Amino acid sequence: MSVEILDASIICNFINDADFFTKSVEKRFLAIDSNHDGILSYTELASELKKLRVIETHYGIDGAIPSSDELGQLYHGLFARFDHDGNGSVDLEEYKSEMREVMLGIASGLGFLPVQMVLEEGSFLKLAVEREMAAKVYA
Numbered sequence: 544m545s546v547e548i549l550d551a552s553i554i555c556n557f558i559n560d561a562d563f564f565t566k567s568v569e570k571r572f573l574a575i576d577s578n579h580d581g582i583l584s585y586t587e588l589a590s591e592l593k594k595l596r597v598i599e600t601h602y603g604i605d606g607a608i609p610s611s612d613e614l615g616q617l618y619h620g621l622f623a624r625f626d627h628d629g630n631g632s633v634d635l636e637e638y639k640s641e642m643r644e645v646m647l648g649i650a651s652g653l654g655f656l657p658v659q660m661v662l663e664e665g666s667f668l669k670l671a672v673e674r675e676m677a678a679k680v681y682a
Contacts, residue, residue: 544664547672550657554650556678557671558643567670568639583633588625589618642667 558564575583575591609617625633625641633641646667662669 544661545669546659547662547669548657549653549660549662549668549672551650551653551655553671553675554646554653554668557667557674558646558650560674563674564643565639567667568642569635571642571667572635572638581634583625583638585619585622585631588622588633592618592621646671 557567572583573579575587577587577590578584622633623629625637627637627640649668660668662672
C-alpha cells in the first residue's frame with residue numbers, strides 16, 4: 544500500500560490510454576480466472592469482489608454485521624452488473640466494460656480536486672497513478 548495523490552483526470556487518462564487500460568484489465572482478468580477457461584464464474588468474480596472489502600464494519604463506527612444471506616445477495620447483485628448478457632459467466636469484454644464504468648464512477652465521485660488516498664499495489668487506481676507519473680517523466 545502507498546499514499547498517493549489522485550484526481551479524476553488521472554483516472555480518465557488511464558481509461559483513455561486504450562492500450563494501457565486494456566492490458567491492465569486483461570492482466571487482472573487472467574489473474575482472477577483461476578481455472579484459465581477464459582471466463583469468470585460467479586465464484587471467481589465473487590472471490591475478487593470480496594477482496595475489495597465492500598462491506599466494512601470499522602472506521603470507528605459500530606454497525607450490524609451483514610448476514611451471510613445479505614452478503615450473498617450483495618455479491619450476486621454485483622455479479623449481475625458484470626454479466627451483461629445474463630449467461631452466468633463474465634467474459635473479458637464484459638469485465639473490461641464494467642471496470643471502465645467503475646473507474647468512471649470513481650472519477651466522477653472524486654472530481655478534479657486532488658485527493659490523498661491509500662492505494663493497494665496492483666489496483667487499477669494505483670496503476671492509473673503509476674501511468675500518470677511515467678507519462679510526466681517521459682513528457
